Amino acid sequence: MPLLQVDDLRVSFAGVHALQGASFAVDPGTVTALIGPNGAGKTTAFNCISRVVAPRSGSIHFNGTDLLRQRPSELVRLGIARTFQHAALFESLDVLDNIRVGAEAERTKGSASQVGDVLDLLGLAEHAHDDVAGLPLGSRKRVELARALASRPSLLLLDEPAGGLTHQEVMEIRDVLLSIRRELGVAILIVEHHMAMIMSMSDHVVVLAGGRQISSGTPEEIRNDPEVIKVYLGAGDEQL
Numbered sequence: 001m002p003l004l005q006v007d008d009l010r011v012s013f014a015g016v017h018a019l020q021g022a023s024f025a026v027d028p029g030t031v032t033a034l035i036g037p038n039g040a041g042k043t044t045a046f047n048c049i050s051r052v053v054a055p056r057s058g059s060i061h062f063n064g065t066d067l068l069r070q071r072p073s074e075l076v077r078l079g080i081a082r083t084f085q086h087a088a089l090f091e092s093l094d095v096l097d098n099i100r101v102g103a104e105a106e107r108t109k110g111s112a113s114q115v116g117d118v119l120d121l122l123g124l125a126e127h128a129h130d131d132v133a134g135l136p137l138g139s140r141k142r143v144e145l146a147r148a149l150a151s152r153p154s155l156l157l158l159d160e161p162a163g164g165l166t167h168q169e170v171m172e173i174r175d176v177l178l179s180i181r182r183e184l185g186v187a188i189l190i191v192e193h194h195m196a197m198i199m200s201m202s203d204h205v206v207v208l209a210g211g212r213q214i215s216s217g218t219p220e221e222i223r224n225d226p227e228v229i230k231v232y233l234g235a236g237d238e239q240l
């Protein structure tokens with residue numbers, strides 16, 4: 001059984017058909033990417049899963065649980081954590097306390113060892129007592145990731161984690177994500193424009209364009225799909 005199963009998701013905003021029938025699954029411990037040109041519906045699909053947006057129709061199941069019947073506040077308890085496009089950290093707290101917030105917000109409350117594990121995994125141990133306010137963007141993103149992981153999720157939702165980073169930093173974050181997947185067995189659903197990152201880290205890629213799902217498959221299949229190539233060339237977006 002897939003960890004996450006999304007079926008025929010449809011969303012409209014005041015007449016704009018933001019999503020018209022997205023269907024995909026995420027298996028445990030795998031990396032799935034949602035890609036597509038601007039306005040494709042990626043964020044809308046992501047926001048449905050994190051229960052920020054209510055779809056007009058369709059279903060989302062996580063571990064057999066009907067997510068659309070859950071409150072957003074239940075997601076962490078179920079095993080879903082997310083990061084945001086613009087890392088939202090507690091600026092007056094240090095790195096360690098920012099991560100502890102993630103651990104305490106949920107089911108594994110109080111376990112110091114998992115916070116330590118996550119600090120090590122993300123290379124943040126030596127910065128544990130630094131204030132987050134002064135950290136560079138790449139480190140802030142790691143703190144945000146660590147906070148999400150401190151709740152020991154089985155699914156991690158990432159909203160444009162490469163945004164604003166240099167190519168070098170993007171590849172570092174990719175390697176961090178792959179080590180997280182390997183060490184913690186967490187599944188990742190990622191919305192991202194950085195094609196080199198996506199193509200080199202994903203097991204499965206879902207392509208949306210204009211609210212429609214136009215393709216899905218392995219990076220290799222996506223790269224060779226004429227429909228996908230047409231959409232990307234037409235949009236003048238980054239090359240596949």
Ligand SMILES: Nc1ncnc2c1ncn2[C@@H]1O[C@H](COP(=O)(O)OP(=O)(O)OP(=O)(O)O)[C@@H](O)[C@H]1O
Pocket residue numbers: 013014016017018019036037038039040041042043044045
């Ligand atoms: N709250 C909203 N109200 C009205 N229209 C919206 C809203 N959110 C999204 N839309 C519209 O829905 C469509 C899909 O938007 P969405 O943000 O999901 O695309 P995206 O693929 O994430 O794009 P981007 O890569 O630019 O972030 C767009 O036409 C957008 O203008």
